[in-house]
Amino acid sequence: MRLEKYIALTLLLPLVGCASVQSIQNAHGPASERIASLSWLMTVTFLAVTVIMWVLLVVAAKRRRGNLAEHMPIDLGGGQGWIAIGGLAIPLFILTVLFVLGLQLLAEFPIHGMRGGMHGGMSNATLAEASKPDIRIVGHQWWWEVQYLNGPLEGQFTTANEIHIPTGRAINIELETADVMHSFWVPALHGKVDLIPGHPNFLRVEASQPGNYQGQCAEFCGAQHAHMRILVVADDPVVYDAWLEAQRKPGAEPTTQQAMLGQQLFLAGPCSMCHQIRGTLAGGHVAPDLTHIGSRQYIASNSFPNNDAYLEAWVTHAQSLKPEAKMPNLTQFNGVELRSLVAYLRQLQ
């Protein structure tokens, strides 16, 4: 039967998406697992509905029509039970069940800070403490500022684009934006949450296994929306703590002659106008913090690998790699200077 072949092909279509890592079906955390099972439930239910509807349609189509005389006498009120049950009651039941399940899921993983859906009977203070953000993510055109707020004040630091979390523990994230609307979404870990100007949103993220989880700004935010990528790195708690400790340190002092020249160029040149390297006089706040840029896997909001070639290209021709990004083309460096500058950045581990 040709029809059945088409149905089978259509059913295969959504599965194509599962090959990519950026998929809700590729769940690696409690929130995404719940979202995945809900979405499976929805898929199966709707598939079943679709199949039944197709079967009914086919049956109706195949049935011999006959003429008016054969169908006499006409019952004008006939078939209303079908409409009431099949057209109203069953859809209402299915949609209500899914709606309630959806609400339940939202309540379990709330996007508002104070209304913790997890525990009842908490005092306001404990609730505020429980929903105190561990990480604040600020969306910029077109990169992510990441502030680590746990621990003592002097251990709180800011980094960018690469978000580290420990496995097996729920992390509270506060989401803000410095300019337009963005949306934070790592499908393998959680549901989509918007970053809205003047209105902080909250998110609870937990990863069950270590690994790299990729995501994407999910709200169109301008020319380089597509290059506003997210990387969440889930580490074993021990590895994570070591990472935290390393990130809290000021930027590494250059040791080689080349890196020393690079640092001088960084401080005396245009870089220090916008970027910060803690421990030096470079104190820019409008661009990603570069204190530990050498430890990151990617540059330009996870758009390009972090290696010498891409860093050099980024310094001199950012406008070709990511047109309209705030990073200007900096063409005044000669080859030696450029290599020194990149050497300095690479050793900021």
Place this chain on the structure above:
Amino acid sequence: MNSRINMPNTVRSFFPSIGCLALMVALTGLPAAGQESVDPPPGSLPGIHPVAPLADGQWTMPAGDYGNLRYSPLDKINTQNVQNLHLVATQETGIPHGHEGQPLVVNGTLYMVTPFPNNLIALDITKPGLPQRWVFSPHNDNRAEGIACCDTVNRGASFAEGKIVYNTLDAHTYAVDATTGKKIWETQVGDLKLAETETMAPVIIRNTVIVGISGGELGARGRITALNLQTGKIMWQASTTGSDADMRFGADFKPFYKKDQGQNLGIKSWGPDQWKLGGGTVWGWISYDPGLNLIYYGSGNPGPWNEDQRPGDNKWAITIFARNPDTGMAKWAYQVVPHSGWDYDQMAENVLIDMPWAGRMRKLLINSGKTGYVMVMDRETGELLSAEPFVPVTWSRGYDLKTGIPNLVENKETHSGKNIKGICPANVGGKSIFPTAFSPRTGMLYIPATHICMDYQGSEVNYIAGTPYLGADVLNFIPKGEAPGALIGWDVAHARQAWSLNSGALPEYSGVLATGGDIVFNGTLDGWFRAIDARSGKLLWQFKLGSGIVGNPMTFLGADGKQYIAIYSGVGGALGATAFPSLSADAPDAGLGAMNAAKGIKKLTLPGGALYVFSL
């Protein structure tokens, strides 16, 4: 009498009449506050004792006396004859910038420090017309002009042992021979590359010169520095942020309140490394209590202004310190406003006085600053005894005297990207840098108060060394129905206002002098120099000077035995700079938001710079 005050001989000889005054004073039945106190000047209220000799004839230090009373017992000019006051001499400086501070008068010579380039001018007060003795011109790096936040002002000099000591804008301290006008030594106390400048007046205690640092709007890190009076060598430095060692907090350091106790709070109350650019500069007045051997001074606002960029209490910005001037070690510290998103620098003078408080003699420290509160503290321990607002205040609702913490108003806390409206006082302060005067005869503190409020919006700011580190769009305004400013007679013992005299069309922006003739002298931003009845607040006499007044009046006894009053004219300073042609009236936020609070100033006064001397 004041034998325990180890004053240099030259200085002591300038107070010949103190012994006579002591005899004239009727002793009161109150227990003495301690032998350290100086006998009260004639006509003092019962129980009031200054802590150090008052400026009786000469004027050897910025406030006239260590206790910062700015009170002179001279009474030849009094409420009866002040109407006859007339101009006897003027001296132009030729520099059309803010003439803050006050002249010194020592040994028949009047010394004035001009704004940048900070010339030191010596005038002979024994001859009519005050002829010039000499002018000393320091080498002053003109890059300093561009990184001085609030006009290129200077707040005066100090005299001791034949030397005039003062600071130049490029962060050098000079000692100049008071007789010849030749440089004795010069010490660099700050680094222009880190945006450190000097505007404050040094204070000399025995052999130690104490200087602060300016530049809190540009990411400079505050500190005070002690120099050797003879050589200019740096003896010690005490920071206002950083480790306890940097702060010179030792075993002796005992803050009164729990909130100020702990180890290395100068690091722990900041995000990582933020304390290094944390402001808390020292650009105000320094007081000294010879009895307790402690200096008192305050630190400025934490930087940057955008408070979202520096979470935490930001110690020790906006703090009153008590330190030993010989070692620099701190005795106590009290953070007046933790964190602060309003630029409430604590640079106001700390007026030191022994007087009855709540039934017993106390060693008091009275401070009326930008926050809008008159704070009365016990200067031995750092306990806050009272905090009452002297101007309309919206940022807080009083202080909890048990914890020393202000009761903040939540919706007046500033944030990045949010325009918070109606914060009073404004960044200019309920009272700016212009010092109060305290009269032992009336028990009143005379406060030059502004009624400016502000809208304040934080914004993300880059630290770029040598440029401002602010991160706030500020708009000052005078709330509808309020006068721009007023001189307030504040009854200290009852912690309430006794009288108030409006400053006219522009905010109050000049220092105050109180005299034994029961007169308070004060200037207005549009140039009226005024004599006011110290008891009633009635305006007795006024005279219009060439330019707006942002200086502090002082008084001295001439060689002819007459009493003279001297005042600088020359509009400028943070708010007064709105009169300069270099600030546009069509941008209400020009001059850190001040333009909108000084509407019409360009019509009321023009920049200038001169000394005016009055007598009967």
Place this chain on the structure above:
Amino acid sequence: MSSLYSPRLIAGAFSLVIVGLGLTSCQRPQVNSVANEAAFPQSTNVGPIPGGVTVANQTLDPYLKDVVAIQEGQRLFASYNCSGCHSVHGGGGMGPSLRDETWIYGNSDAQMLDTLIHGRSKGMPAWGNKIPEDQMWKLIAYIKSMNTPLEPNAPRMPAEEVIPSGDFYKPSAPAALNTPPGPSH
């Protein structure tokens, strides 16, 4: 008499349309490739005229009428702390007003670029090493737009503000500090 539909007329009309299309793309002048790509101008010849003579790669600002570039210039004005000294709308503060008619070091595009690159002795830093020339032209375009209809987000005189009296902290009664035999009036 030539036909109304002569090939030459059609070709002419067609080329007019093409030219017109071309003009629409001229609204944003192309970034001058010299300014964009070349090394920094570093030479200022001190000539016989006091103040030096500027030799920049280009002496005219390509962005003067470009509203997008002017807005970018305003963003840079804040990012690079120009606003810290010259105030948010250029009204002046630590540094002089940029809104008025007074130009201490000249107001030609080239002189303004020279001021930005080399700084001025009374506190204007030298930005030559720090700000790419292309961004300097955007800054100059913004500064020149001040007090003109092109100025983005121009300052407005605020209305008089009233503060509700309930906002003021006024202690109900001045603290009665029972102070016998304190000062009395």
